[in-house]
Amino acid sequence: MVMTAFSLDDRAVIALSGPDARTLLQGLVTNDVKRLPEGSAAYAALLTPQGKILFDFLIVAGEGTLYLDCAAATANTLAKRLTLYRLRAKAEIAQRDDLAVLASWDGSALPGIAFSDPRLAQLGARAIAPRAEASFPAGAEEYRAQRLQLGVPESTDFGQDRMFALDADLDELNGVAFDKGCYVGQELTARMKHRGTARKRLLPIVSVEGEALPPPDTAVMAGEKSIGEIASTYGTKGFALIRLDRLEEAGATSFSANAIQVALGKPRWLFA
Numbered sequence: 597m598v599m600t601a602f603s604l605d606d607r608a609v610i611a612l613s614g615p616d617a618r619t620l621l622q623g624l625v626t627n628d629v630k631r632l633p634e635g636s637a638a639y640a641a642l643l644t645p646q647g648k649i650l651f652d653f654l655i656v657a658g659e660g661t662l663y664l665d666c667a668a669a670t671a672n673t674l675a676k677r678l679t680l681y682r683l684r685a686k687a688e689i690a691q692r693d694d695l696a697v698l699a700s701w702d703g704s705a706l707p708g709i710a711f712s713d714p715r716l717a718q719l720g721a722r723a724i725a726p727r728a729e730a731s732f733p734a735g736a737e738e739y740r741a742q743r744l745q746l747g748v749p750e751s752t753d754f755g756q757d758r759m760f761a762l763d764a765d766l767d768e769l770n771g772v773a774f775d776k777g778c779y780v781g782q783e784l785t786a787r788m789k790h791r792g793t794a795r796k797r798l799l800p801i802v803s804v805e806g807e808a809l810p811p812p813d814t815a816v817m818a819g820e821k822s823i824g825e826i827a828s829t830y831g832t833k834g835f836a837l838i839r840l841d842r843l844e845e846a847g848a849t850s851f852s853a854n855a856i857q858v859a860l861g862k863p864r865w866l867f868a
Contacts, residue, residue: 601704602735607697608671609724610653610664610678616685617662621655624681624780626761628773632657637665637711637722639771641761642677643781647788649754649764650677652771656724658709663724665697667751696730698723699739715769716865719745746834747800747863753828753835754798755812762788763796763837768866796824796837800861801853802833810854817853818846826853836860 612621621629624831635659641652651674653666666674671691678689699713700705701720708725719742743750754764762785766772774789801816803809809829815822816836823846824838836853839861851858 600722600735600738601698601732602699602738603730603732604697604699604722604736604739605734606668606736608666608668609692609697610666610671610675611690611692611695612662612664612678612687613660613690614685614687616770617687619661620678620682620685620687622776623778624678625655625778626766626781626785627655627770628774628776629655629662629865630776632662634658635709635711637714639714639766641766641771642674643761643779643785644757645781647760647781647784648757648768649761650674650756652751652754652766654714654722656709656711658724663692663695663723664726665722670751670756688732694727696727697723697842698725698730698732699735701742714749716746719743719748740830744800744830747861747866749798749828749835755827758798759827759837760788761785764798765866771832772798786805795841796839797866798827798835798836799866800835800863801826801834802859804857804859804860806832807856808832809834809858814853814864816858816860818842818849818852821846823851 618629625640627638632638637656639653642650653664656663675691699722706723707729708723710723713719808831812826814826816824823842824836827835827837
């Protein structure tokens, strides 16, 4: 068996250290940081006060520091947002360009702080390691193919300030702790959960005809009725934000987007 590990060049690392680092994050993000053991990780997001996703990331506890494994494209903006929230907290926030994010889903050994992906077991293991120890081939595209196959969305599929945490499946991917205290956007997120008002879900979508999917915001149709819209595309695959009640009403009806026949999937891990 060929063991495979990759460097995820589309990811970046932000480090939070100091005596108030955990308390700071605990009051901001969707998951419970205070109960996170050393050497393990939690999936979480920073929301708007209205409960929509601004950033999602993995929080890794190691060496007395909290590391955020986040999208490289928005790492600088995330670091600035956290700094604004810091106020008088005794916490240092720094982008760590000297650290790389690694991934493996076949059991390959990883250097640095290695941990199981907290979202889904099939996503395998990840690690945060010094770049000097991270001489692995670039594998962002391979990793994206793996998560698309599993139907797992992340940052590029949510956009910023566009999608509620529950609509984006964060609760099903272990990204929300409903038994923790307050955090930004907590009130609306908890209300949606307890009242069962999360009527939309982000579902994988694929072009049946082999043509590239149309761009985001294109309506997904069941006959003449819109049941949602495309959220993100990667050639012939992507994600669509779908109204579950309308999907159920449509039954076995074929679906289309801009006259291209498409198929919608429901991952095994999604119970909603």
